[in-house]
Amino acid sequence: MRAMIVEAVSPLFYARGFTAVGMDELRAVTGVSLKRLYRLFPSKEDIIEEVLHSWRDTWEANLRAQVESTQVPRERLLAVFDFLAGWFTSEGFRGCAFINSFGELGGISGRIPAIVRAQKKEFQEYLACVATGIGAPETLAPQLAILAEGALTTAAIAGSAESAHQARAAAEVLIDAALAPAASTLAASRAP
Amino acid sequence: MRAMIVEAVSPLFYARGFTAVGMDELRAVTGVSLKRLYRLFPSKEDIIEEVLHSWRDTWEANLRAQVESTQVPRERLLAVFDFLAGWFTSEGFRGCAFINSFGELGGISGRIPAIVRAQKKEFQEYLACVATGIGAPETLAPQLAILAEGALTTAAIAGSAESAHQARAAAEVLIDAALAPAASTLAASRAP
DNA sequence: AAGGACAGAGAACGGTCGTTCTCTCGGTGG
DNA sequence: CCACCGAGAGAACGACCGTTCTCTGTCCTT
Structure with a gap:
């Protein structure tokens, strides 16, 4: 029941933000009375937390699947950016829900920023x-995590998906440089 | 007068967000009566717009100065990340005001996202x-723009400044690879 | 078949928001 | 000196928020 509610309200929250969607709209979109909503979730913030956790789970599952x-080891790292490219071009894409949150x-509250921090940390790990x-x-x-985050916010704000390809190209350079010790000695030989 | 108001309310807006700061608090922090505030700015959204423009100006000026x-050509590009590192460690840093906005x-309104988009575009240009x-x-x-954006959001959410140094290191690799055609031929020779 | 615990629907409540109005006062031209 | 214009301060207003309460009907138990 709780899961069904979370699933129903997630698109609304993602499209317009948490504060812009009122409890009455949640009642309308779920078909669940306010009384029942408040018996299932002590407050609106609890619904938001559950929605964030659900986003985290599906996002992580999609990423892992890709x-x-x-x-191929190198392809696995680049797959992260392919995943981003597919996501950016999906309908209704409006940036990273966690960054938006x-x-x-x-600037307020305490629990939501902690969830966002935890999600980003999981991604980095x-x-x-x-x-x-x-x-x-x-x-x-x-470095790759920073690239991914940058592609994400750039795509969200610019409304274009090309940042995923640019980030992928940059990731290729970084990966090759990191895996080829010859390149670093080359760079070092130029320094002095 | 308008400028003095914008300067006085900017820290509040940056620290807590636009919606979390009410008009009464703006009156208190500026010492300007609500009536006068509303004669100077038709609505709260106009104040927000002016604050965003002011942020854009000072941010761009600081970046250009650095x-x-x-x-040294290569240093000029890396200076962007040094600028970020200094910013991240400054007191009260809470991420990019534009991304937060x-x-x-x-998800609502029309003018504020347009200003954010314009600022990011200016930075890229x-x-x-x-x-x-x-x-x-x-x-x-x-690619460097994506790195910078990524370092920005990572620093904001993780609350740590190390992403600036990581991004700077990645930028060095990307710059060297882009400026040294030998490196690209090396990479190409490995592919087939 | 009757009584009671419970759920649904939405009105009501207290609070806060952005915005406007009213009241009062001070400064100024004649 | 007085009438008047405008500005300051904050109360007031309407809308909306999250949350609770009330009223009504329903189903289950004995």
């Missing part, structure tokens, strides 16, 4: 896991 | 200007 669709509620699995130095994963 | 503090008001000034291919600037 990454694990290939076994942080902008909306980051997953990326680090994939990167170390192919023998890359541990400096690579944070 | 970039133009050096004449987009998250807060992107400035970066492109600096990049082409040193003979880099035009693919480089968007």
Whole structure:
């Protein structure tokens, strides 16, 4: 029941933000009376938390599915950006729900920003896991995470998906540089 | 007068968001009566617009100052990330005001998201200007812009400034790869 | 078949928001 | 000196929010 409610209200929250959607609209879209909503969730903030957790789960599942669709180590890292490209072009894309939530509620409240932080941390750790699995130095994963985050906000604000391809191209350069120790010695030989 | 009001309310808006700060608080912090506020600005949204424009101006001025503090071409591009590092560690840093505004008001209204979009576009164009000034291919600037955006949101949410250094390191790799055609032929020779 | 616990629907409540109105006062031209 | 215009301060207004309460009907139990 709770899951059905979360599923029904998620698109509304994603499209317009948490504060812009009132409880009455939640009642209308779920078909569940206010009384019942308040018995299932102590307050609106609890619904928001559950929605954020649901977003985290589906996002992570989709990402993992794309990454694990290939076994070629280098492709696994690049699959992150292919996943982003597909997402950006999907209908109704309006940026990362977590970043948007942080902008909306980051200045107040305490629980929502913590959830956002946790999600981003999980993403970074997953990326680090994939990167170390192919023998890359541990400096690579944070750089790729930054690229992904940048592509995400750029796509959301500009309303264009090309940032995913640009980020993918940059990721290829970073991965190749990290995996080819010859390149670093080359760069070092130029310095002095 | 308008400028003094904008200057007085900006920190409040940045720290807590636009919707979380009411007109009464603006009256208190400026010392200007509501009647006068409403004669100077037709509505709260007009104040917000002016605040956004003011942020854009000072942000751009600070960025340009840092970039133009050096004449070494490669350093000019890296100066962008040094600027970010300094900003992230400044007191009260709470992410990019434009990204936060987009998250807060992107799902509604029309004028604020347009201002955010315009600011990001200006930044990208400035970066492109600096990049082409040193003979880099035009693919480089968007990649650096994505890195900068990513470092920004990562720093805001994680509450740590290290993403600036990670992004700077990645930018070095991207710049060197873009400026050294030998590196690209090396990568190409490995592909087939 | 009757009584009671419970659920549905929405009105009501207290609070807050952006915006406007009213009242009062001070400064000024004749 | 006085009438008047305009500005300051904040109360008032209407709308809307999240939350609760009331009223009504229904189903289950004995």
